[in-house]
Amino acid sequence: MQRERLTLSHGLQGQLDEALSRLASDLERRDPLPLVADRRKCVLCGWRGLCDREAAQQGHLSEVSGIGGKRRELLLEQGIASLPQLAATDPERLAEALAVHGDQHRDIAAELVAQARVQASGRPERLGPAAGDGPLPELATAPGLLLYDIESDPDARDDFLHGFVMLPGLPSGHPDGPWPRRPDAGWRYQPLLAMQEHGQARLWSRLSRLLGRYPAWPLLHYGETEAIALLRLARRQGATESELQQLKARLVDVHARLRAHWRLPVNSYGLKAVAGWLGFRWSQPGVDGARCLLWWRQWRRDGGVSRLRRIFTYNRDDNLATWAVARWLLDQEP
């Protein structure tokens, strides 16, 4: 057991009193409370697994990617109370109805209906014709690729781990094509711990040495965090404009490419939801970024090799999940 001492300010004391009296009356109820309107709040709740299943079963509007508390209220006002109802709605009629609440709601109406339809059907939908080099043209001639994922402590503004998976391309004539179907052979994981006390100059020198060993390998990441952090670090460490442009050209945001080319039957386009839908499984079930951060803080305080090992495993798996998404994108191309 750990004990933490909190100072209850006047405001907090009031919130606590109110929460306790609400809890007392909720415990009297014979039926369960409804799911919260904005289910992003569920991230830290221990009931989440159960509520996710309930939401999916009910076709709760929060299941539709892009719908938070506010949009759900607007849809309820229009008499749309579930995912199947939204999927059956005429997008133009909905756009007109939402226009009174502002252009942003009118403009999003068609997208919400389209997303609900894809989720209701369970089938992914390509956005636009399959043409050109596909969503990942950088991979056409690359000899290999680097998968890249950062673990951060947002409160301390500390990107404490930069993790890479090196994935060489396959020899020509390989039955899988130029890239492995599953990256379980030939890849190597390289974690770079970034201790704040060692300073950013040392981190940048290690990162640029590593990147310099694979000059023509694109750097695949999921979401914008990695690109922002790496470019910011490079700029602060005095990289020239041409070095920054080269680095920018190597960075490939798999999430952005996915959103630009596909609509998926998932309730979120986060890595966990998308890779999970593709059948990817993390080797440490139930672990998320918050747990990883907890291990990091515990390791900083008390040490323990096993904590560090679990952080690396989590980070490596996130990289492999990114590859699962990229590989799926490649597989969809003719």
Ligand code: SF4
């Ligand atoms: S997971 Fe369930 S119980 Fe927890 S906040 Fe969300 S809806 Fe409420």
